[in-house]
Amino acid sequence: GEIYVFDMGKPVRIADLADKMVRLSGMDPGTDIEIVYTGLRPGEKLYEELLSTTENTLPTHHPRILIGKVRNEDAATVLSKVDHITANTDANELVQAMKDLVPEYRSHNSVYSNFDTPPDRS
Structure with missing residues (x-):
């Protein structure tokens, strides 16, 4: 698609x-x-x-x-990461793992904005 x-x-x-x-x-x-x-x-x-x-x-x-x-991301790899995220109970680790899956997401006005990675300017 x-x-x-x-x-x-x-x-x-x-x-x-x-x-x-x-x-x-x-x-x-x-x-x-x-x-x-x-x-x-x-x-x-x-x-x-x-x-x-x-x-x-x-x-x-x-x-x-x-x-x-x-x-393109391998679906099995992403699902494995999601399984790990949902099994984890620490909020900071959950947010960091989600941001690893979607690195371009920015947490504007959020307590989790410290996990944001700088945008790739290449």
Whole structure:
């Protein structure tokens, strides 16, 4: 199987989206509906990374649709690692093992961010 990645265009700020939704409902932001800024919650991200820096894309016939080239992992090896993870009871060891399986994952705003490995810039 292949993974297709869509070029979604320019990012949209959540505040602009909320403002537009209120206006499209026929109301006035700040008067009829107040938009409240709560900040990031643990685990929330400021942006979504569709492919990691270790993965590449290939073009398709459509300029805004790409094929994601992802690394291939042996299923038996991954399942063996998952079995080890689920048998382990120490939270720190569990998180470290999961991050070994998915090294590009970053624990932003998490007590486990100290296990993050620096991104591969090659």
